[in-house]
Amino acid sequence: MMAAKPTKPEEEEPVTASQLAQKTPRPSATTARPPEVSAHARSGESASTGASAGAPGSSASPASPAVVRMEARNLDFFYGPAQALYQISLPIERNAVTALIGPSGCGKSTFLRCLNRMNDIIPKSRVVGTVTLDGVDIYGGEVDVVDLRRRVGMVFQKSNPFPKSIYENVAYGLRINRIGRRSQIAERVEKALREAALWDEVKDRLDAPGMGLSGGQQQRLCIARALAIEPEVILMDEPASALDPIATQKVEDLIYQLKSSYTIVIVTHNMQQAARVSDYTAFFMLGKLVEFDRTVKIFTNPGKAITEDYITGRFG
């Protein structure tokens, strides 16, 4: 399989064999360091230090993810005549947590929902530009949106368990995607519930209704439901905004643990949360990507004054 390795810049070093197998040839613009981001979103890149936690072998700028899992390029989004996103270009690193922050209505949720084409269901909405998953444009004609959403899972702001039992909630994705036989489904339900740190709390009442759980448990149930079909990327839209501090802590611990096997994008209003859980942070405002960099950099030495004003709470 290694024979398939393309002759690419050295940033490609950490690519695993399995990922290479999935990879299709991509345009040269998709190096690990997208020029779009450099050009219009980052002014302070010269101040970047070489600290490279989580990006072994990377010789690029610290803001450049070592392995790009998904990438938006020049993405515009319209709700009817109203433009909600302007020329967003953003790489999303594999096995890392990318946080999207910004004031309400800045387009971060809209952007998140572009990544699994959830916005398709909004009438009169329109997307211009590309979003790639492993180099393939997810808005391209040959991509099946059902298959895409299986690979790019989503957890919503408000927990939304199905009106079914705990077990059936988690098994639903397996059943509709025809994954596994009956015994395997039971195994995968347990695995997903364990991954979501919910198993011990519900193992004795898997037949109880999912909606009978507490708010924090419901949200972890929804995370388990998303994990059960083993997506490659998980999108989280303010997953802890409706939870109390203890439940929030559990969800954050969970995100930290899931990072090793999944690529995670999280929208959050909570600055501390972004700082705690994420490796990269993208700051959105008025539908534009203002700044994207390592979370450490954004929170300690942001490149733009407006980013600093936002994260220090001067507005928003």
Add this chain to the structure above:
Amino acid sequence: MTARGSAARRRLVSSIMTGACACAVVVALVPLGLVLAYIASKGIGSLDLAFFTQLPKPHGETGGGMANAIVGSLKLIGLASALAVPVGVLSGIYIAEYPGSPLASIGRLAADVLNGIPSIVVGIFAYGLVVLPMRRFSAIAGAVALAIMMVPIVTRSTEELIKLVPASLREAGLALGATRARVTFGIILPAAFPGILTGILVAVSRIAGETAPLLFTAFNNQFWSPGIDQPTASLTVQIYSYAISPYDDLHRQAWAGAFVLVVMVLTISMLARLATRRLERMRIG
């Protein structure tokens, strides 16, 4: 005016309004209570086993029952539901799922108009549609008339209840890679099911009491009517024809029939509430 004075006034207005609302509830309940009490007092005395097991006796003979009319009513209601429920539920789903489409707006308007059409007119329509081509009165003709009355009720209640299902459930299903059809039939419809069931049973109890649409369609029958292509007796038409007859004995039978009909409709309503509550509890826990 002092704060204390305005608070006293507010309490006074509050208690007056609460009292007025309570009075309105009582006024609404009085006719129901009177009707039930009157029918029970008149009907129970005339009920006997023969009423449930025997056919009507010829004029002049006493005794006999309405066994064929009870079975006929159940048959008509069952047939009408079999025709109307699929059409009503599916069109309700369509109107709720494609609310902006021209067909949906027309469908919604048509359901409301159909709901307002007098039942006698529906009966005449079914007469032209089914009885004339078949050249005879039949259970199926009566069922068609009743089904036409059920469809708009089922359609609108299905539409309303599907719209009540939170959009977040739909998104959750789609985000797991479910197709739109799977989400609609596997998540949205089950979530709305208790309410849809209530809507169906409301429609059933509505048509169970209809007489006019049956006069030209199912007509009546003093005997058992096998199959669905023969004139069929029903409780309502039997009550009507007995009530306008000059014989005391038949009047008593009509009261008994009225009582049985009311009990049937009440039972359906109770079942509806019970089923809804049980299903809700299963979901919410």
